[in-house]
Amino acid sequence: MHGTVFTLLKRYVQTQYDHSTWVRLLEVANLSAVDFDHKNVYPDEHMYALVGHAAEMTGLSADQLHEKFGEYLVPDLMYMYQRLVQPEWKTLDMIEHTENTMHRQVRSEHLENAPPVLEVSRVSPTELYIDYMSKRRMGALAVGIVRGLATYFDEADQIVVEPTTSENGERVRIWVRQIPSQC
Structure with a gap:
């Protein structure tokens, strides 16, 4: 790592x-x-x-710690990769583009780097699925990062994050959807 x-x-x-x-x-x-x-x-x-x-x-459980740590990571990750982020992106856009932007960059820096593979399926403009794949079994960290992204983009009250499989498997499916704001 x-x-x-x-x-x-x-x-x-x-x-x-x-x-x-x-x-x-x-x-x-x-x-x-x-x-x-x-x-x-x-x-x-x-x-x-x-x-x-x-x-x-x-x-706390290891999954709870991974989630909290994932949330904590986001501001630093956004700072490190700000040049790869489009100004119009919000939470769902960030998730959709992570694999081909940030993860590609991480893999190119060191051959030993192995961030998880994220296969993202955009179901609608307000909903997507993340298929997290990694032998590290740290899907809870990904869940925390998604929640941290929602906070970062000031959408925490609009983004619902639900793992649909165990968070500590090699393959974790995470459902992310945006609900209308309650203004």
């Missing part, structure tokens, strides 16, 4: 909890000597260990 994700996980833990929580988390995951660099790629097992132990420490 790309080091940027670990760097952002560290910041997430430090802002939601505190620095000592991050240090304890590294220790219980047997990663105390690891200093994650945003330019490198690290074993997925490091993320599994960190999230698993964070779940134990917080009492």
Whole structure:
């Protein structure tokens, strides 16, 4: 997994909890000597260990933590990839274009980078399905990112995100629909 994700996980833990929580988390995951660099790629097992132990420490499930972390990631992801985003895009447009813009860019930066494959089917102007495919089994992170995008585009009260399969499978189907605003 790309080091940027670990760097952002560290910041997430430090802002939601505190620095000592991050240090304890590294220790219980047997990663105390690891200093994650945003330019490198690290074993997925490091993320599994960190999230698993964070779940134990917080009492939340790993899926709940992945979702919360996914929501937290969005402003940084939007900043990193702003040059690839069209100004008229909103939540559903972002989702529809992620695979051919941001994910393509990530894959081209390092051969080891392997973001999930997202097959997006636009059912209507206000509805789409995401078929998330990854051996990492982090569909809950994708659900959180979708919710974070809705917040980022000020559409959180209009976007409904519903996983239609288990969030921790290699293939996760996520239904996203926009409901009319209640103005």
